[in-house]
Structure formats: C-alpha cells, structure tokens
Amino acid sequence: MLLASSSCNDWLDVNHDPNALEEIPDAKVLLPAAQVGIGNNLMGWDFGFGGAFWVEYWTQSYTASQFKSLTEYLPQEFNTAYQSLMREPMNDLKRIKTMSAEDENKGYYFVAEALSIFTWQIITDVWGDMPYFEALKVDEGILHPKQDTGAAIYEDLMLRINALLETDLSGSSISPESDFIFEGDLDQWYRFANSLKLKLMIRLSETPGYNNSSVLSFIQNADLLTTSAKISGSVWNDAMEGKRHPMREFQAGGANYFSTNVIAAKNFIDYLSVNDDPRLSKLFNGTKGAFYGDFDSKEDSDGNGINDANEAYATVIFSGNMDLMIMSDWEVNFYIAEVYARAAQNAQAKEFYDAGVIASLSQHGISDTSIIEDGGYAAWTNGTVEQNIKQIAMQKWVANANYQHIESFLERNRTKYPSVNDIDIEANRQFAFNNFPVGDLTISVKGRALLNGNLPASPLYPTSYLFRNNNAPSQKANVGEKVWWNMKIGK
Amino acid sequence: MGIGAIVAQTQVRGTVVDETGEPVIGATIQIKGTGRGTTTDLDGNFQLSAPEDGVLIISFVGYRPQEIPVTASPRIVLVEDTELLDEVVVTALGLTREKKTLGYGVTSISGDEISSAQTINPMQALSGKVAGLDVSSAANPGGTQNIAIRGFSSFGNNQPLYVVDGVPITNAQNRSGSNLNSQADFGSGINALNPNDIENITVLKGSAASALYGSRAAQGVIMITTKSGRNTNGELLVTYDGSVTVQQVGRIPTEQTMFGQGWSGDRALDENGNWGAPFDGKDRVWGNIVDNSQQIKPYVYLKNRIRDFYDFGIGYNNSVSATGGNDNTQFHASISQNFIDGPIPTDDDSYKRYTIASSGSHKQNKFTISTSINFSSERNEASPTGQDNSIYRSLNEIATDISIVDLKDLNNKFNNVDNYFTPYGMNPYHILNIKEAVQTKNKFFGKLQLDYDILDNLKLTYRFGGDYEATIADTHFDAIVFTPGSPNDGSSNASPGSYDQVRRQRVQMNHDLILNYNANFGDFSFNAIAGANTNEQSYNALGGEITSIDIPGFYDFTNSLSPSTANQASSLYRLWGMYLNADLGFRDYLYLTLTGRNDYSSTLPLGKNSYFYPGAMISFLATDFFNSRGINTGIVDFAKLRFSFGRTGKDAGLYAVYDRLVASELTNPGYPSVDNLSFPLGGVNAYTVSNTAGNINLKPELTDELEVGLDINLFKHRVGLELSYYNKMTNGLISTLPIDPTTGYTAQVTNLGDVRNSGVEIMANFVPVRTRDFEWNISYNFTKNYNKVERLDVPEVFLGGFGGMGIYAVEGEPIGQFKSQKALKTVIDGVEHTIVDGNGNPQPTPNEEFLGKDINEKYRMGLTNSFTFKGLTLSGTFDFRYGGSIYSYTKDYMHWVGSGPETIYNDRNPFIIPNSVVDNGDGTYSENTTPVDPTALHTFYSNGGFNYTDFAVIDRSYLKLRNLSLAYELPSSIAGKLGVRAISASVTASNILLWTPAENMYIDPEVTTFGNNIEAKFGEFGTNPPYQTYVFGLNISF
DSSP states (O other), rough: OOOHHHHHHHOOOOOOOSSSSOOOOOOTHHHHHHHHHHHHHHHHIIIIHHHHHHTTTTEEEHHHHHHHHHTTTTOOHHHHHHHHHHHIIIIHHHHHHHTTTTTTTHHHHHHHHHHHHHHHHHHHHHHOOOTTTTTTTTGGGGOOOOEEOOHHHHHHHHHHHHHTTOOOOOOOOOOOGOTTTTOOOHHHHHHHHHHHHHHHHTTTTTTTTTTHHHHHHHHHSSSOOSSSSEEOGGGGGGTSSSSOOHHHHGGGGGHHHHTTTTBBBBHHHHHHTTHHHHHHHHHSSSSSOOOOOOOOOOOOOTTSSOOOOGSSSOOOOOOOOOEEEOOOOHHHHHHHHHHHHHHTOOOHHHHHHHHHHHHHHTTTOOOOGGGGGGTTTOOOOOOOOOHHHHHHHHHHHHHHTOHHHHHHHHHHHHHSSOOOOOOOOOGGGHHHHTOTTTTTTHHHHHHTTTEEEEEOOOOOOOHHHHHOOOOOOOOEEEEEEEEOOOOOSSO | OOOOOOOOOEEEEEEETTTTSSSSTEEEETTTSSEEEOOOTTEEEEEEEETTTTTEEEEEETTOOOOEEEOOOOOEOOBTTTTHHHOOOEEGGGEEEEEOOSSSSSEEHHHHHHHTOOOSSGGGGGTTTTEEEEEOSSTTOOOOEEEESSSSOSSSSOOEEETTTTTEEEOOOOEESSSSBBBBEEGGGGGSOOOOGGEEEEEESSSHHGGGGGGGGGEEEEEEEEOOOOOOOEEEEEEEEEEEEEEEEOOOOOOOOOOOOOOBOOTTTTTTSSSBOOOOEEEEEEEEEEEEEEEEEOOOTTTTGGGGGGGEEEEEEEEEEEEEEEESSSEEEEEEEEEEEEEESSSSEEEEEEEEEEEEEEEOOOEEEEEEEEEEEEEEEEEOOOOOOHHHHHHHOOOOTSSSSSGGGTSSSSTTTTSSSSSSSHHHHHHHHHEEEEEEEEEEEEEEEEEEEEETEEEEEEEEEEEEEEEHHHHHEEEEEOOOOTTTTOOOOOOOOOEEEEEEEEEEEEEEEEEEEEEETTTTTEEEEEEEEEEEEEEEEEEEEEOOOOOOTTTOOSSSSSEEEEHHHHHHEEEEEEEEEEEEEEETTTTEEEEEEEETTTTTTTTEEEEEEEEEEEEEEHHEEEEEEEOOTTTTEEEEEEEEEEEEEEEEOOOOOSEEEEEEEEEEOOTTOOEEESBBBBOOOOOOOOSSETTOOOEEEEEEEEEEEEEEEETTEOOOOOOEEEEEEEEEEEEEEEEGGGGSEEEEEEEEEEEEEEEEEEEEEEEEEESSSSSEEEEEEEEEEEEEEEESSSOEEEEEEEEEEEEOTTTTSSSSSEEOOBBOOEEETTEEEEEEEESSOOOOSOOEEEEEEEEOSSSSEEEEEEEEEEEEEEEEEEEEEEOOOEHHHHHHHHHHHTTTTGGGGGGGOOBBTTEEEEEEEESSSOOEEEEEEBHHHHHHHHTTTTOGGGGGGGOOOOOEEEEEEEEEEOOOEEEEEETEEEEEEEEEEEEEEEEOOOOOOOOOOOOOTTTTTTGGGGSSSSSOOOEEEEEEEEEEEE
C-alpha cells in the first residue's frame, strides 16, 4: 500500500509547467528584463503619453479621440505603469537581491538595489502616499500591504541609498551583456547611485526640511554621472513586433497612434519655433501647434482660411533607434546647476547649466550651441535665484521632450515652470491665437472646468492597488491632488 | 428495404382493448427488434405481417406495454399503468436506473427531440427545454455553445462535464484573436457530434447525481448516449436524414433616421459618423473627388442598408445510418455530412463537418465486448468581430445615407482602398477579402468496453475511453497600403498585415474498472458498485506568425518583411480516483443510495492532493406506499418525494502550486497592433518572475448541495409535475485572486471565497387533449436561481470585461456585478441632480462604481407546445428570460458614430441637461445654465449622453421563439407502397422572433464575444448579428 501510494504520487507529480522554469542558476538572467522593464514604463503608455500631454508637449488631434480624456483632465490612474513596474522590474530586482545578498560579489546586489531605490522614488513621486514598507512581501504572507506616507518613503530611501553607497565594490563585477545600461561598468553604477541620491535630495527642494547647503556639499564631494544612464537605441528592432522602443510600438506595426492621434501642442512648439531652437526639427515634422485640449473648435483661429480642425499640425518624430533614458546627463547637470543657483554661486550654476543644454543638444546630434551663446535665447542670464531656477527648468522642459516625459511632469510640479497662463482660449480663439503666451502652459480648453482652472498634479491611485488591497485608502477626488513635496505656490 | 435472412411471415389480425373492454384507439404494435409496426384503428383493430417466431410489443400512452408471441388473431387487454414512470434513465458512469428510484432530479431528452430541432450542434437543441440549464448559442455556424447548470458556482469555467457513452470528452473552446480584437470563435469539442447519432441526453444537475464522475463534474454533467446496435433478427435497418438550411440575419440595431453623414453638426463627406445635417432628400455629391469626378445621390436615410449587405445563408446536411444485429452481436454505423455558409457574403462564416460513428457489441457466454468509435472532421471559418477592422466595425463606420451594397464593386475607383469615402473605416467588401480566420479540426473519440459476468449477480467492467483532437487555425489580415497622396493616405487603418497559424492537440485518456454486485433479500434489493478511475489530459500547441505580409494573398511564414516568430505551450493533467455506490431498495417504494468518491489530483500540492466526497439520496414513492397498504390515491397516479445531499470536490487549474520564472515580457496595454515588449532584445535573453505567485497551500474546492423534490402525476398522466429545490454551497472556491501589484505579483490561485446558489426548478407537462387522431402536449419549465458570493478575501474580483467596464464578484452580492464610471450626481432636496462640467456635460465619477446591475437573470422559462394530428406534428418552443444586464459595445459604438436612436434628443438642438447643477467648489451647487454644445454632441453621446460609461449596460431580458417546427410522417401503409418503412418531412425555423425591452434596440442579448467562461455573460464587443435559421428536412427509414 505504501509502495502504491508513493508510485501514485510520482505519477501525479506532473504539475510543473513545461514552458517555465522553477529555478534559475544565476541572478544575471533577470537583470536585463528589470532594466528594460523600467525603461519601457518611463516612456511607455502611461508615463510616456501622460507626461507629454500633461506638460503640453503634445495634444490630442481633432479627428481622433484616444487621448481625449488625458487632455481633458479626466480621471487617470496610470494603472498599466504601476502594475507593470511592480510585478515586472520591482519583483525581479527583489529576486536578484535575494539571490545575491550573500554573494561576495556585490555587483548584482548593488545594481538591483540602486534600480530599486530609483523606481521607488518614481512611484512615490507619481502617486504620492503608497504602500512601501510592506510591499514585495508575498513570501511573508503579506497580500494587503499598508499605505505609507511619501515622507516616510523618502526617509527610508535616503537611508537605503546611504547604506548602498557604503558598499565596497572593489573585486565585484557584473557581466557586461546582462547590463544594458552601463555594460558592466560598476564605477558608472556607483556614480548612478550618487546621482540618484542627489535626485532624492533636490526633489524635496520645496519642503521645509530641505537644506541646500548639505546638498551643495554633497555634490562638491561626490562622483556624479557624466554620461547618461540609458538603454541604447541599438537594442531595438523596429521592424519586429514587441522589439521596439516603447513609443515606437504605438506607431509602427499598424498601431499608428502618432500619425492619427498626437499633434504638437502650441505651448511647446511655439516656444521652440519663436526661439529658433534647433531641437524643433528633431522633435516634430512641421511647426504648427494646436491649442491644448481643444477638440470641438469650428473656428479658424489663425484666420488662414482653414478651420482649426483641418489644419496640418506638426506631428511627433520618434525614430526606430531612439535611446531610452533612465537618468540623463542633462538631468544631473541641471540638478547641480540648480543647487549652485540656489547657493547663489552663479558661475558654477552657469557651467553646469550650459553642460546640461549641450548634453541635450548632443543627444539630438546637434553640435551648434549658439542658443546658449550670447544672444541665444537660452544663454545664461545671471538673474535672481528664482529667475535662474526658471531658466534651468525651462531648458529641462525642452531637453526632456521625447526622452523623459514623466520626469518633465514631476519637475514641473516641483518648480512650477513653465508657468501657467490663465487665458480662456475658447472665449476668443482669435485673440488667444494672436496673443498666445509663448513659453507658458495653458489650461486645457475642454478641461478648464474640471480642476477649477488647475493643472493635473498626480494620477489617481491605481485601481489594481485600490480594489485588491483591504488596507487601501479611499480614492483621490481627481487628478489635481498634489503629492507631499509639491509645495511651491502656484498652479 | 430489409436485407437479411428470409423468415416465414404470418398475417396477424388483432384487437386491442382496455380493462373495461373498450377498444384502445391508436395503440402501437411493433415487431420486436425491428422498427416495423402499425397502430390500431377506431375499433381497436390492427393487422400486419410478422415473422412466425416473432414477438409483438403493444403500447399506448398511460398503459403498461405488453409483449406477446406472434399468433394469427390475438386479443390484447392493456392494463392502465399507474406506474408510468418506470422510465429508465442513464445515470453516472453509464449505469441505467429506473428513474423512480433516483433521489435527485434528472432530465432526459430523447434523440428524436434533439434531431427534430435540426441544429448543427446538439447542445443548441436543449435551449429552453431543461429547467436549471442555461444554454446560450453563438451566432456563427459551428460556434460555441455556452452551458451553465444551476447558476455560476465558479469565477472561471462553469461548463459542465460532457460524457459520451460513459467516457468524458474534451470540450475546450478554440478561438483566435481576443475578446476585444479580431475575435473568431471556432467552437468546442462537442461540435464534433452529429445530433442524429444521439439516442438521448441526460442532464445531471445536482452534486449527488454527478459525484461519481469526480472532480470535473462539479458543474454538472451532460451525459450523451449515442445510438447503438439493436437485435433486428439479422435485418439491416437503414435511415436517411437530409436537410436544406436557409439562414438570414436576425436583429440588426435600430438607427436614428433624421441625421446623416458628418461630424460636429456639419455635413462632411469623409466622415464615418452621422453627426451631420438633417436629411433633406436633395441630390448631393458624396465621397471623394477622384479624377475630377464625384458621385451623386439623394441625401436620405437608407433603411435596411446593413441588412442588405448580408446574403441568404445556405446549408445542406446528409446523414445515413445503418443498424443491425442478432442476440449476440449488434452493430450501428452512421456517416454524415454538413455544410453551411452563413449570411455573410463569401464563405467568411461557413462550417463544414463530416462525421463517422460506429459502435458494435458482441456477447459470448459471460463475456461482452463493445466499442464505439467516432471520427469528425470540421472546417470552421469565422468572421472576426470587435475592433481592428472587423466586418462589424466596417459596416457601422458607414454613414446611414450611404448604400452599402453599392460599395461592392472594388474595381470601381470610388470604392477602392485609396478613394473609399472615409479614411476612418474600411470598405467591408474589401475586409471580406483580406481578413479571414479558419480552423480545421479532426477529432477521434470512442471507447472499448469489456464486461464479464463473474457470477449471475457480480459483474466486472473495464472501460477505456480516448479522445484525440488536432486543430490547425489560420488567420490572416492582408496589408492595407494607401497610395501616397491619395485621399485616404495617412489613415490609421494602414497596416503591414499579419498571418499566423496555431496547431493545437488535445489528448484525453480515461480508464474505469467497475465491479457491480446486486442481490435481493426479502423486501430489500441491493446493488453495489466499486470502481477505480484514472484520467489523463495533455495539451500541446505550437504557433508561428509573421507581422507583415509582403505579397498579398500568399500566406506563408517566408512571405514577410521580418522573420517569423514561434511560440509553444503544453500541459499535462492527471487524476485518479476510487468510488463506491450502494443502492438499497425496500418494497418498491423506498430507495436509498449512498455514494463516495476519493480523488487524487496532480494539480494540488503533493501530499495534500487527496479529497473525499460522499453523497446520500432517498426516493420515497408515496403512491406505491399507499397502494401497498390498499389505500386509493385517487387522481394521483404517481407521487415521489426525493431528498439528496451530495458533495463534489474540485481540484485546481494547472501549474498553480509552484513559483515560476518565465521568459520576460513587459506589459503594454492590449490595444490592437500593440505588442508587449519581449526578449530577446539586442541579442540578450532574459527571464522574469512570473506575475502569478505560486500557492503551496491550495486545497480542493468543495461544493455541498442539498436537494429536495417532488414528482407527481395526475389525471391519468395528463398532468405531470417535477419540482426541485436546491441549495448549493461552494466552499473554498478556487480561482485566480487578483492581488495588489504592490506585492510584486498580480495574481495567485487560491481558495478565495464561498459562493451559494439556491433555486427552484419546475418542469410541468400537460396533455389538454388526447384523442385518437389529435393530441396537444404542453411542456413548461421554470428556473429561478439565486446566487450570492458569501465570502471573498478581497474587496472584489474582476471576472470579465475590459478596462473601464467589467463584471466583478463582490462579497454579499450576486456574482457578476457591473462596474464602470457613472455620471456624477448629487441629491438636492430629495431630487437627483447631474453635476455638469463647464461645458454643460455630465462628468464622470473619479473611479468606476458598482452600478447595482448584474448578469444574473431573475428567472427563466421555457414553453413547448406540440400538436399532433395523425402524422402531422406542429411544435414550438418559447424561451423567456427575465432580468439581468448585459454590456453592449454595439450601443456604445452607435453612440460614437451617431447612428444610435437615442442620439436625437431635442432634434439635436441645444438643450440643458434636466436637473443639472454646477459644483460651486464649496459644497454648494447652483443651477446649470450652459446647454450641451450642439456641435459637440458626438462627445456628449459617446461619453454616455445623460449618463456615463454605464449607459451601455442594458437589460438582458428577452423572449425568443426558439424553435417552430412542422413535421409530417406519411402513414405507414403509403410508405410501404413506396418501398420504405417510414418517411417523414419537416420544416423547422429557429430563432425567428426576438422581443427585448425598449432599452435594448441593439442586440440579441444571447450573443457574446467573451469566450465560454463566466465572462461570456459580460456581453458583446461588436459581435456579428444573430442568424435566423430555416431547415427543410427529410427522414427516410428503409
């Protein structure tokens, strides 16, 4: 009987998926998926489109409707991004850390922890208060993690980055082919971790606890990134389904979102064209932008004889071999410039500001740097602290287009630049066209009423969190709720 | 024509009378072992010729049948049968039992009833006929039938187990595309069965009834017995069935007839919407200017323009069967051929099926061997539905003033891809040519059974059953390329094309070893069964695809601009079980049955994979009890009380126990032509932790069901009634628990909740008129099921739908609650007000909210009336379902393109939403004075009009004339002169009438594009219209 039952158990022991693995030999096979997973979200459906529409790079075309609700400020959760980030890269990073925590080689642990802190910051920056301390603990039986405050998350992320920076990486290594970002160069990863710490610090610039002088002393002593942390455009295969740069996936292969739904918003493209910014032709086909969030115009606002709905608006350019930015060199340079600017050290501020603009131009393959030279619209002006902060923010807005859309949204929330002009476009479109506030954002024509004239400040909580977690809070009222560090006065 | 040994015939002239000596008119006299016979005339007389050594069977409704040896002039006295229900039914494991001894409700449908419904799929014939059984049919020929027995007790698959001749068969559905995009339904395994081969179908509804079938019977069992050989004294009986089918489309949505092509209130010649100017009847140009010319037509609403797109569908069916045998050896074989090409032009919706069935048995002394082997070959072509340029979408993208049939000529320069009137839609006639989905399936199933009589009352049976099916599904979508500079250049419909092929193979093997013992001790009868069962199911799939098509019309993996890709899937499932069944009878009026089964399943954690479930049933025959005590039961001919309690256990789905790592695929939203980002990338491969967490604590799901019932027959069996009440509690329901992604996973298969289904089933039969030549039969069934999710470990579980609209399980509520965004409202002074935005439009609630609507019907009823006059039978079945809701994308979409009848409120002049207010931002509201912009009505209505997304959830009630049939059987004397035994002809019309509540002007609420799990009840996402079917049939027996 015993024999029979054990052989029956053998006969029944077939519940192992032949199309999956139950164990892997090495954490390194998880790393590429985690890196690309982060990137695929940073410029994917929710963050890529949501960011670009909410900072008014783009608006919805008159003849289609896919992104209408985004541009009207209707409820958005960015659920796809949250779900993907947590179950794909975040869970993989945790597995890498678990598998390599006891290794003498600290390489994989270091990279996984750095990317984990990086992603947590984005999550709390985007959605605000979220579960953190009890997250990623199914192995401890936690299926309903409790929500934590953004401030508490930041505090812990700072502890973690400091602990990580204590790591001695000498003698450690990671395999170059499993590292899309730095090809196994751990020195660059250490710089990435330092730059991440800077990003964590400066994001709190408007909170009472912010201390610019300690940030200043940090940047003066730390090795920071001088090249972008990015996934090279050479990894994509634009001709194949599922192998494309995330934004290209929404155009190539028949999806056609860019050729039918997305057009340039007047706010951004006018700023580029009025200032002859050479990046315009790299970002758009054409130079004409539409009022932001305007769908039902039957007027001819510019008086050229063609109704608004039928104008040939500029369309967005994404090439098949676009780099996918994780943390850009202009981003780091602009942070440094801002810290110096806040410390009123204008010479250093200018140096890093210029380096940031040049980094952006060179990412676009532009060697002409005349826009920051004397007479150039972006030349450093040595203004007041606030003017300098604005100047840096405006160039960040331009530099982030096509590369870091969610970052652009978050940084605008922090700095409140570009500013918002209250002009009521629908009240008089011709007037609005002729007196357009170039360089400012405007309130969505169709979304004007929804947030009482404010801009979106954060997406709602993802429903996959809200409705599956017994400890989840009630939903936000709308997309106008600000996260905790979004304290600067203004829209 | 009888073919066989010549037997001496004798002429029989006899009389049939009842106990009082009155002639019995219309009694049937049949020669045993043949199909031959006659009926008595007005005087109770009959005559026929019969073999000298033959036996005659004399029967008449309400009387006990008699068998007599052939003599020259017999006088037969028929005795009234108060125990009419000595009906024998097939129960679990293929055991036959007298129905009266069963302690549970069971419904049996005869093969005649099934073949007379003239359906291609046998399950369709059950619609409206069985209480407790929910059958919904797909429109396309060869589509899937969804069946649920006694409500939904699972969050996923609610399909019953199908058992053919004692062997479980594979009934998995194959589809291509997805719920929302390019969905094509290729039907399921049961389609392989020719309805003419069915002897009867028994529906086992309760847990006690089905428990012996083990784990997979938890949702009930549909037991099908196919026709087998008979003792014909060596004669060969041949039957031919043939039919011709005509199909046409049924319901087409009602449209508004006031406004034509345009957008924003203006006429626009390139628009796909009906937001233009009011119709004025004047001749106006339309479409694109091509070569400096343009077409002209009157600007009027065109009625039936969508209906006219469809053709008549035509089908034919031929089926021949042969039966023969003697005492020891019997044989049955049949062959059938079916073809139907549905109403969609071209053969885009067509179905072809060939079946061969054969069964035989041979008995020698104590040993019997029997087999049944079935083969079918099907070809199923389905027209893809939903988004992504389906026929449905293309038709609805055509403004209501444009004639669709005039778009047919694709050589006409105005109709080609470049110059078609709108860049937003495609010419449906072009789609017919470039988008197709075809599956071929070959299926082979059958059994070998050995019976050995160890003793007279001890029998050993071994049964081996096998089922093998292999399918090849091909779908292609040719490239859509616009000539640069042409009017439609830049259209979002431009596509590089795609082609894929998927090969699936399913194998099921089932072994049963059964020992059967019976004995009588004084007043007691005893029957015991002990058995063991193993079941193994394997699945293998391999698919390849190319995502661009180079040379149009050539579908091959090499014909592509980028390399083809492949994918695979396979699985293996095993189970073994042991069971016991004991029937104890006392004096023919009290019966007790005890059952028990223990299963061991591969899908549960090792060591915790064993589960036992018992059952007990009692049947008490009150009439027999009183009769045995000499008490007259009066008008009550028969009364039976039954009680049963049963438990069924169910295992988990495959591969839910262990944590897994899978090839990395990064989520992108599932829009048409958007793929997930997958590895390898740049020459590097990667894995990721599966999104589904393993669960080593999985337990079997147990369903306990209590059933009580009363079967009663009155007035000499003119009235029959079967009442059942059941209460079924499913504990530890195994399903996929959606988990907060914060955990790093989004799903885990767990025992996540408890669901109760309780209800009442009534089946009633009346015979208001019964004379010699005329009989009127009424059969009625009623079902009310109450469903409640009693426990749930999470606030809600998404069961089906799509982003923004879905059905959910929620604790304390019936399963399948609709949830979506609604219009923001507030109650001021007891009156509900709509809070509008600055444009005077309703605004949505921040999140989706429960609508207080669910998928469950309040009740449903079926009514069959049948009138027989001599050889002529007229019968009709109504199917009525009341209550419940359904999502209609068709309604949603018609509000987008402006053809919906509800989009002409106030003749599209400016209006202020009644009772609308503006939020002052300080908790107060002021009256809204902003009218809805008449130039933005497309926004207003496509957002949901006076409501929001919830506007597309509509009442699912309906009344259908499911079936109307007229059949005529020639008198046997005339048939004899024609040289055949019997000949009959019939006309059957199916689904010809449909009534729905006023708010459903759009769809047949039975249709779905969401598979055959519970999600199927969610609704439809741009499905093809339903079909009406007319079948002209001929049946000849030789």
